[in-house]
Amino acid sequence: MLVTLEGLDGSGKTTVWEAVRERYPEATFTREPTNSWYGDAVYRSIEDDDADPLAELFLYTADHADHLSRVIEPALDGDELVISDRYSDSRFAYQGATLEAATGHDIADPLEYVVDVHRPFSIEPDLTIYLDLDPETAATRAGTTNKFERAEYLESVRENYERLIERDPDRFARVDATQSPDAVLEDVTDVLAEAVPDPR
Numbered sequence: 396m397l398v399t400l401e402g403l404d405g406s407g408k409t410t411v412w413e414a415v416r417e418r419y420p421e422a423t424f425t426r427e428p429t430n431s432w433y434g435d436a437v438y439r440s441i442e443d444d445d446a447d448p449l450a451e452l453f454l455y456t457a458d459h460a461d462h463l464s465r466v467i468e469p470a471l472d473g474d475e476l477v478i479s480d481r482y483s484d485s486r487f488a489y490q491g492a493t494l495e496a497a498t499g500h501d502i503a504d505p506l507e508y509v510v511d512v513h514r515p516f517s518i519e520p521d522l523t524i525y526l527d528l529d530p531e532t533a534a535t536r537a538g539t540t541n542k543f544e545r546a547e548y549l550e551s552v553r554e555n556y557e558r559l560i561e562r563d564p565d566r567f568a569r570v571d572a573t574q575s576p577d578a579v580l581e582d583v584t585d586v587l588a589e590a591v592p593d594p595r
């Protein structure tokens with residue numbers, strides 16, 4: 396079973412992912428951007444304010460393709476529970492927003508375009524836990540250290556997440572990330588307990 400954690404920067408995904416890790420010791424815990432040279436390339440691009448938006452989309456997507464073949468597919472083939480801190484929805488929401496704001500391309504609906512790029516090879520999560528937080532609080536918590544962590548940009552990312560939830564409501568579980576860390580963790584644990592009755 397594939398479970399993903401999604402939300403704006405600073406929504407508390409990593410905090411939750413680390414806490415849940417202790418409760419599911421048998422599960423495979425992973426993340427995007429990954430811990431690989433593809434992931435390193437992605438982080439270089441994140442630090443580059445002038446990175447080309449399409450080049451960036453395909454860098455992230457290359458990292459995802461490697462993540463699938465190296466980590467996700469083998470774990471799912473072994474019938475493991477996989478919990479990923481960010482996954483394809485991050486691309487749909489973030490690169491959808493970056494391309495929406497960019498010029499020099501002829502992509503009518505960037506979010507749909509990024510979804511289409513993934514369709515032939517990616518694996519859809521069984522469950523996506525969305526940590527819902529307003530962009531101002533998210534940017535404050537994240538510390539606004541990179542180009543993606545500015546409130547205005549996060550507002551359009553959040554709109555894209557809402558579009559994704561609307562088109563696939565059964566896959567998403569929304570958790571109110573304005574709550575205390577303990578309350579957020581409790582909600583996430585409840586969602587997981589219902590979805591994963593027999594954790595492996």
Ligand SMILES: Nc1ncnc2c1ncn2[C@@H]1O[C@H](COP(=O)(O)OP(=O)(O)O)[C@@H](O)[C@H]1O
Nearest residue numbers: 403404405406407408409410536574575576579
């Ligand atoms: N529920 C919460 N309430 C307040 N602060 C939080 C909460 N969850 C996490 N934080 C803090 O916000 C910052 C970003 O959290 P983090 O888990 O790294 O988020 P993300 O991985 O989504 O970017 C960290 O300083 C963390 O301690």
Ligand SMILES: Cc1cn([C@H]2C[C@H](O)[C@@H](COP(=O)(O)OP(=O)(O)O)O2)c(=O)[nH]c1=O
Nearest residue numbers: 403404405427428455481485486489490543
């Ligand atoms: C995985 C992924 C991340 N990102 C962005 C979100 C973050 O600003 C940045 C790094 O991700 P991450 O390290 O998960 O940041 P955080 O813990 O603050 O949420 O990359 C994308 O734009 N597209 C993607 O596909």
